[in-house]
Amino acid sequence: GAGVSQSPRYKVAKRGQDVALRCDPISGHVSLFWYQQALGQGPEFLTYFQNEAQLDKSGLPSDRFFAERPEGSVSTLKIQRTQQEDSAVYLCASSLEPGEYGELFFGEGSRLTVL
Amino acid sequence: AQKITQTQPGMFVQEKEAVTLDCTYDTSDQSYGLFWYKQPSSGEMIFLIYQGSYDEQNATEGRYSLNFQKARKSANLVISASQLGDSAMYFCAMSPRSKAGTALIFGKGTTLSVSS
Numbered sequence: 001g002a003g004v005s006q007s008p009r010y011k012v013a014k015r016g017q018d019v020a021l022r023c024d025p026i027s028g029h030v031s032l033f034w035y036q037q038a039l040g041q042g043p044e045f046l047t048y049f050q051n052e053a054q055l056d057k058s059g060l061p062s063d064r065f066f067a068e069r070p071e072g073s074v075s076t077l078k079i080q081r082t083q084q085e086d087s088a089v090y091l092c093a094s095s096l097e098p099g100e101y102g103e104l105f106f107g108e109g110s111r112l113t114v115l
Numbered sequence: 116a117q118k119i120t121q122t123q124p125g126m127f128v129q130e131k132e133a134v135t136l137d138c139t140y141d142t143s144d145q146s147y148g149l150f151w152y153k154q155p156s157s158g159e160m161i162f163l164i165y166q167g168s169y170d171e172q173n174a175t176e177g178r179y180s181l182n183f184q185k186a187r188k189s190a191n192l193v194i195s196a197s198q199l200g201d202s203a204m205y206f207c208a209m210s211p212r213s214k215a216g217t218a219l220i221f222g223k224g225t226t227l228s229v230s231s
Contacts, residue, residue: 033219035218041224042119042206042208042223043160043206043219043221044221045218045219045220048218056218059218089158091158093160103162103165104160104162104219106152106159106160106161108157108159109158109159111158
């Protein structure tokens with residue numbers, strides 16, 4: 001489809017496992033954002049890419065979280081040594097504009113459950 | 116610090132009635148954007164409406180309108196003629212337009228339930 005695609009939609013991990021979440025933004029979109037949404041809460045910013053450059057990673061909660069977008073299109077959010085508090089929906093969003101106001105298009109999210 | 120406050124955890128409305136979802140914001144920026152998103156149970160965030168801080172007129176998009184009161188720092192969403200398909204979570208969000216690539220700051224959301 002033409003929208004933002006995220007995979008897997010659902011992931012169950014045992015505590016301590018590493019996970020990788022993938023985001024396919026809309027083709028040609030310059031900006032890409034990752035958000036974390038805990039149950040019953042609003043999304044919280046994790047990190048931002050402009051093309052392949054990670055311009056802001058101030059929202060990453062710990063050094064166990066790592067994101068990359070090596071060719072300026074697909075992005076991967078990796079969580080090492082998962083903890084129960086990492087359980088959340090991880091949303092990816094992209095926009096055509098590099099900054100200022102660009103309408104964000106969100107994927108359906110990857111729901112991570114850490115046991 | 117920038118903050119979005121949505122004080123209504125849940126709202127209930129009957130079909131065809133209008134409903135107002137409250138949103139207040141806090142920012143020291145002069146230039147900023149305000150957004151409303153809808154999140155159905157499928158999880159996808161759907162953009163509804165945008166208001167720029169310098170826009171003099173309230174934004175409207177079909178059945179959605181944004182009641183922007185800058186002095187009171189409020190940006191309430193009004194949905195006219197509610198439909199069953201409007202049942203979802205609604206999030207108010209803000210972005211400082213002056214800073215490139217700045218992420219949206221979201222409120223905690225309001226769950227809207229529309230009954231027949």
